[in-house]
Amino acid sequence: MRIFSKLLPASRQKLVISSIGIVVLVAFASFMLFQVTQKEVVLVENGKDSTIDTHANTVEELLEEVGITVAEHDQLSHDIDVTIVDGMKIEYDTAHKVTVVVDGNEKVYYSVADTVNGFLEENKLSITERDEISHNLDEAINGDLTITIKQAFEVAIQDGGKEVKAWSTGGSVQDLLAVNNITLSELDKIEPAIDEAVTKDTTISIVRVEKKTEEVTESIAFQTETRTDSSMEKGEETVLASGTDGSVVKTYEVTYENGKEVTRELLEEEVTKESENRIVVVGTKEPAQDLVTLSSGKELTMTASAFTANCSGCSGYTATGINLKANPNQKVIAVDPSVIPLGTKVWVEGYGEAIAGDTGGHIQGFRIDVHVPTKADAYQWGVRKVKVKIIE
Known part of the structure; x- marks a missing residue:
């Protein structure tokens, strides 16, 4: 510098120094102006x-x-x-791409919300506490996001005859039962199967099955034993023993569905009291009466029973060709032709006018059978002594 100073005249030195000062001043002023204008x-x-x-x-x-x-x-x-x-x-705020999948239907949104709940409120998307959502509502949104929502739907469950309403977002029948604390026994029946998927159209039916062992005491009806006595006239009866019913204990396995009996299976039976037969003695002795040639007005005392053509295996036709099924109210009696010839018109006490139009294997001697329309009528008639008058 000193050498430089020596080489320059004093006036030139002053000019250089002034120029440098001006440059520094301008630079400083520019800097201050830059700072001030920010x-x-x-x-x-x-x-x-x-x-x-x-x-x-x-x-x-x-x-x-x-x-x-x-x-x-x-x-x-x-x-x-x-x-x-x-x-x-x-x-x-940077917008994030949010893909929302509701029950399989996809829609794309762009949002600057900070949380999942904020995004839902921003787009007026509502969910209930029963719905299933893939993210927590307070979870922060830091980038692109996919939110999956399964909306809850109501499912009807017919449980043992009573209807129960349950909410589901899908899954299997077994899952739905577990959530609703519904248990099945080994015997219970369910439709659809527990591994079937639950949809909005699903209706679940549960049949509650129960098996019980039951004992039932039943009576054993006595039988009627008939004995013959040749010392008694035909038509006479004597009861030697009235008969006593027995009893049997039967053990059943009874199956109930929804409280109603559906099957009953006999497991075993034990006779606790034997029945005693009713014993009836009937006479076989023919009455002491001469067989005579009958004439009009002749009156006989005879044993009369009753029969009906309305029975299994009966043709309905008499020995003389009368169709009793076609004429159920016709008065016809079965006779022993050696006593009353076929075709004879008679009057029978308690029966009325009739025609001797039929025969029978047990109709022998002074015995007749009167025709009645029904079995009930025959039982009501029974066996009795009657007067028979020959008309012609």
């Missing part, structure tokens, strides 16, 4: 604040300056052509 802006990016000193004139320039590109669905607090002023607060 604007302080608060930029909130995705919830994080940062203070920026900038000479940008518009919001767009500021975002370019900090390297932010605003996409279509992003959220910006100001239009991009708004002028930057000192103390301005600009908020920018």
Whole structure:
């Protein structure tokens, strides 16, 4: 410097020093002007604040300056052509792609919400406490997200004849029963099967099955034993023993479905009292009466029983060809032709006028059978002594 000073005249030295001072002064002034003209802006990016000193004139320039590109669905607090002023607060949120799948139906959203619940409220998507959602409601959204929602639906369960309403979001029948604390016994029946999938159209039917062992005491009806006595006239009867019913204990396995009996299976039976037969003695002795040639007005005392053509295996036709099934009220008696010839008109006490139109294996001697329409009538007639008058 000293050498330089020696080489320059004093006036030139002063000029150089002045020029340097001016340059420094201008530079300082420019620096101060740069500092003074900067604007302080608060930029909130995705919830994080940062203070920026900038000479940008518009919001767009500021975002370019900090390297932010605003996409279509992003959220910006100001239009991009708004002028930057000192103390301005600009908020920018990056939108995330949120795919919502509701019961298999997919829809795409873009959201700047911070949480799953915020996103649902933002898009007016409601869920109930019964619905099933893949994420917690307070879970933060930090990027693209897929939310799966299964909406609950009501399922009718017919349980043992009583209807129960249950809510389901799918799964199997077994899952639904478990959630609703419904248990099945080994014998119970269910439709559809427990491994079948539950849908909105599913109706579940449970038949409650129960088996019980039951003892029933039943009577054993006595039988009637008939004995013959040749010392007694035909038509006479004597009861030697009235007969006594016995008893038997039967053990059954009874199956109930929904409380109603459906089957009864006999397992065993034990006779606790034997029955005693009713014993009836009937006479076989023919009455002491001469067989005579009958004439009009002749009166006989005879034993009369009753028969009906309305029986299994009966043809309905008499020995003389009368069709009793076609004429159930016709008065006809069966006779021993050696006593009363076939075709004879008679009057029978308690029966009325009739024709001797039939015979029978047990109709012998002074015995007749009167025809009646039904078995009930025959039982009512029984066996009795009657007067028979020959008409012609």
